[in-house]
Amino acid sequence: MSNVRIGFIGTGGIAGLHAKQLQELPEDAAIVAIADPNEESRRRFLTNNPALAQVAQFADHIEMLDGAELDAVVICSPHTLHFAQAADVLRAGLHVLIEKPMTCSSAEAEELLRIAELSGKIMQVSYQRHFQPEFLFIKEAIDGGLIGKLTSVTASLYQGWAQGGKNSWRKNPALSGGGMLMDSGSHIVDVLLWTTGLTPSEVFTVIHQQQTPVEIDSFTSIRFAEGAVAGLNIIGHAPCWHETYAFCGETGGIFYDNGQITIRRLREEHVVPELPQQTTNQDKSFIDAVLGRREVAVSGEFALKVVKLTETIYQAGRYSPIPVTN
Numbered sequence: 001m002s003n004v005r006i007g008f009i010g011t012g013g014i015a016g017l018h019a020k021q022l023q024e025l026p027e028d029a030a031i032v033a034i035a036d037p038n039e040e041s042r043r044r045f046l047t048n049n050p051a052l053a054q055v056a057q058f059a060d061h062i063e064m065l066d067g068a069e070l071d072a073v074v075i076c077s078p079h080t081l082h083f084a085q086a087a088d089v090l091r092a093g094l095h096v097l098i099e100k101p102m103t104c105s106s107a108e109a110e111e112l113l114r115i116a117e118l119s120g121k122i123m124q125v126s127y128q129r130h131f132q133p134e135f136l137f138i139k140e141a142i143d144g145g146l147i148g149k150l151t152s153v154t155a156s157l158y159q160g161w162a163q164g165g166k167n168s169w170r171k172n173p174a175l176s177g178g179g180m181l182m183d184s185g186s187h188i189v190d191v192l193l194w195t196t197g198l199t200p201s202e203v204f205t206v207i208h209q210q211q212t213p214v215e216i217d218s219f220t221s222i223r224f225a226e227g228a229v230a231g232l233n234i235i236g237h238a239p240c241w242h243e244t245y246a247f248c249g250e251t252g253g254i255f256y257d258n259g260q261i262t263i264r265r266l267r268e269e270h271v272v273p274e275l276p277q278q279t280t281n282q283d284k285s286f287i288d289a290v291l292g293r294r295e296v297a298v299s300g301e302f303a304l305k306v307v308k309l310t311e312t313i314y315q316a317g318r319y320s321p322i323p324v325t326n
Contacts, residue, residue, distance in 0.1 A: 004095075004290050007033040007070045009061045009085050010077035011045035014099055018074050018126075019049050021283035029287045033068035035061040036077075061085055065092045072122075072290055074283075075099055078175035079182060080322075083108040090119040097286045099126045100186045102303035104177030104321070106311050109304045116300055122289050124296050125303035126282040127190045133275040134261055138247065138254055139195040141273075146263070147249030150196055153230040154246040157188045161236035162216045171214055178321035179214030180236030181310060188234060189306050191245065198224040200309055207317035210237050214321060220313050232313075 006022060008015055011034050022029050035058040036042045042057055058064040065073075065088060072095035075085050083103045089096040090112075102125045103109045116123040129135040142150065161170075161180045169175040170183055181189075192198075202223040210216040216236035223229050245256040252265040263271040280288070285297040314321065 003027070004029045004287050005032045005069055005071045006030065007035065007064050007068055007073045008045075009035050009064070009073055009075045009089075010081075010099075011036040011041045012038070012076065014126075015045060015074070015076040016048055018076060018097075018283055019045070019052065021281050022074075022287070023049070023051060025284060025287055028291065029283075031055060033058065033064050033070065035059070035064040062088060065089065065094070070094055072096065072286075078169045079177040080104050080175055083112055086112055086123070087115050090115050090121055090123065093119065093121065095122040095286075095290050097124050097126055097282070098303075100190070100303075101125075101177075101182060101307060101310065102300060103307055104182065106304065106308045109300070109307045113300045113304065122286070122296055123300045124282075124286045124289060125298045125300065126286075127187065127194070127298045127303070127306075128282045129187060129191055130194065130298050131278060131281050131285065133278050134256060134259055135191060135195060137261065137273060137275050138245070138256065141254060141263075142195055142247060142249075143197070147247065147253055148251035150198065150226070150228045150247060150249050152228055152246075152248045153192060153196060153198075154233075154244070155188050155192045155230065156233040156235070156242075156244045157185060158235045158238035158240065158242040159184055160238055160240065162210050162212060163237070171212055173214050173321045176214060176321070178310070178314065179209070179212070180216050181218050181234045181313060182214075182321065184236075185218070185234035186306060186310065188232065188243070189309055192230060192232060193305050193309065194302065196224075196228070196247070198226050198228055198230075200312065201225040203309075203312050203316040205313050205317035205319075207314075207319045215314075215317075215319055218313065218317065220316070222309075 033056040073089045205220040208217040220232040247254040
């Protein structure tokens with residue numbers, strides 16, 4: 001395979017970033033079809049990507065899978081649709097890159113892993129921080145023992161999530177599968193688990209919906225099997241985006257504040273480390289995996305861990321994103 005033929009399921013929001021990054025790989029990838037039931041969304045996507053004006057359009061993703069010559073699909077649809085759509089793609093014999101979260105429940109995630117294994121196709125989940133220099137540095141530093149054994153982590157995200165888009169699908173639990181934690185917060189859960197390699201064992205959570213159909217603010221305490229503890233704060237009612245982490249170990253700490261990293265040790269001057277250069281992204285790494293050039297960067301097995309912790313947090317907070325009806 002010299003040129004991976006790609007279809008999109010979902011053309012809103014994040015699809016634009018995937019389209020941009022894939023179009024930077026003209027020798028390896030080509031977007032040949034898009035599927036979205038919203039005609040206006042398809043029109044806007046093509047207007048923003050004039051080089052794709054002639055790609056095949058479909059209102060239904062099954063019609064695209066049946067009618068277009070594809071090798072792989074990028075899924076950018078609302079969260080609760082990911083499982084069924086990804087399963088359809090894999091059963092059609094195609095590779096799949098799924099926007100976060102992979103699914104909205106661990107049962108769906110485990111079934112999707114089974115389907116992917118049977119298909120023999122690549123399934124990658126689009127957690128972009130795995131390719132960003134700041135987080136690559138943090139993971140490598142922790143793995144390399146730069147601050148000793150981890151004793152605690154604080155991971156926080158503040159965003160004006162609640163104040164925007166009252167009619168957005170993100171605030172419709174039937175499509176979103178949850179609120180701020182399931183959406184932007186999924187990236188923070190990803191960073192917490194991926195950079196540390198820790199295994200959650202106990203979770204305590206307080207959740208506030210802020211008079212909306214989904215959860216907005218959550219404060220979670222986590223104890224890990226390895227002995228460390230963590231605070232995970234996902235705040236959707238805030239005046240701005242602010243993302244911070246503090247990784248404390250037996251011999252020092254790594255502090256991240258909106259992209260800026262410092263290393264601190266007791267009674268010593270802080271150090272600003274030199275970061276590695278970014279060499280790939282979620283789309284390039286996916287294409288490279290399809291072409292056999294590298295291993296899958298963010299596997300379904302790892303994404304299952306994110307789904308499980310998110311699910312556990314909701315359970316600990318006695319919160320059900322989609323009310324159960326008898």
